[in-house]
Amino acid sequence: GAVVSQHPSRVICKSGTSVKIECRSLDFQATTMFWYRQFPKQSLMLMATSNEGSKATYEQGVEKDKFLINHASLTLSTLTVTSAHPEDSSFYICSARVASDQPQHFGDGTRLSIL
Amino acid sequence: SQQGEEDPQALSIQEGENATMNCSYKTSINNLQWYRQNSGRGLVHLILIRSNEREKHSGRLRVTLDTSKKSSSLLITASRAADTASYFCATDDGGGFKTIFGAGTRLFVKA
Numbered sequence: 001g002a003v004v005s006q007h008p009s010r011v012i013c014k015s016g017t018s019v020k021i022e023c024r025s026l027d028f029q030a031t032t033m034f035w036y037r038q039f040p041k042q043s044l045m046l047m048a049t050s051n052e053g054s055k056a057t058y059e060q061g062v063e064k065d066k067f068l069i070n071h072a073s074l075t076l077s078t079l080t081v082t083s084a085h086p087e088d089s090s091f092y093i094c095s096a097r098v099a100s101d102q103p104q105h106f107g108d109g110t111r112l113s114i115l
Numbered sequence: 116s117q118q119g120e121e122d123p124q125a126l127s128i129q130e131g132e133n134a135t136m137n138c139s140y141k142t143s144i145n146n147l148q149w150y151r152q153n154s155g156r157g158l159v160h161l162i163l164i165r166s167n168e169r170e171k172h173s174g175r176l177r178v179t180l181d182t183s184k185k186s187s188s189l190l191i192t193a194s195r196a197a198d199t200a201s202y203f204c205a206t207d208d209g210g211g212f213k214t215i216f217g218a219g220t221r222l223f224v225k226a
Contacts, residue, residue, distance in 0.1 A: 006157070034213065043203060044158075044216045057212075093157050100207065101165075103148050104214060106157035 001027050004096050006107025014115055015086060021079045021110045023094030029074035030096030034104065035067075038091045050077050084114045120217050121204055127223045134191040136220040138204030139184075147180055148205045148214070149189050158203065161189075196226040 003026040011019050023033060032051050036044040048069050050056040056069035066088075068080040077096075081088055091111050095104035121138050128134055140147070146165045150158040162178045164171045164187070171178045177190040191198055203219045 004157075041221070043218045046213060046215070049213050091155075095158070100212065101146060103160040103163050104158075104205075105160065106150075108157045109155070111155070 002105040003027055004094065004105045004107045006094050006110060008110060009108060010111045010113075012113045012115065013084065016083055017114075019081045019084055019112060021081075021092055021094070021112075023077045023079070023096065023107050025075045025096040025105070028096075028098055028105075030077075030098065031074070032097055032100075033071055033077040034095045034097075035069060035077075035079050036093045036095070038093060038109075040091075044093065047079075081112065084112070086114045088112065089114045121202070121220045123220060124218065125221045125223070127225065128194055130194060130196055130224055130226050132194055132224075134194050134198070134222055134224070136189045136202050136204075136222070138187045138189070138217055140187075140204075140206045140217075141185065142206075142208075144182075144206045146207060147178075147187050149176075149178060149187075150203045150205060150216075152201045152203065152219075154200075161202075191222075194222075194224045196224050198222060199224045 005024045007022050035047045038044050046059050047062045048056045048058045050069050050071035052071050052074045058064045071077040093109040095106045097104045148163045149161040152158045164178050164180045175192045180187045201219045201221045203216050205214045205216045
């Protein structure tokens with residue numbers, strides 16, 4: 001149980017393109033979903049926390065107009081990287097959890113490469 | 116700054132040996148979690164230990180928590196090559212709103 005599906009797993013696109021990444025909890029309802037960014041050989045950097053039906057809470061330094069997060073249902077959250085540029089290239093990972101005293105369940109990540 | 120800091124940053128051992136990783140954190144917590152990440156993949160939850168617990172076991176994994184020292188350790192016994200991965204500790208921010216990950220320990224188990 002507790003499977004989180006993240007798509008796509010890899011994206012390569014031109015500078016200026018907008019890219020949407022989906023995160024779905026397949027067998028549970030997630031009250032909260034998280035979006036992380038990870039640079040090579042580094043830890044996860046929390047970008048934003050999203051609760052179903054409400055606006056995402058962005059971490060300091062993360063541009064909300066650049067990284068649009070939508071959490072339309074208890075099983076789906078999306079991250080859209082708008083007008084992506086090479087510096088946005090990274091590994092993006094989503095996670096979902098049922099409650100604050102429960103662990104997070106992670107998707108397999110999306111490797112985004114902007115040319 | 117990171118709430119959790121692991122040491123060592125990297126660890127290389129022979130198959131069959133035990134691997135111990137440590138984590139320190141700064142503020143009060145409700146629970147502490149350990150995760151594993153294989154290269155290029157998402158994280159897999161290993162163990163959650165609550166602030167009122169001192170030790171927890173799961174298979175070859177043993178986690179301890181010392182809230183007075185604000186530290187935790189993860190012990191992997193009888194390591195296998197397949198245990199090669201990065202291991203992260205993570206703590207809640209006290210309010211339970213988000214989880215903060217440490218820098219991680221990269222474990223390499225040689226066959």
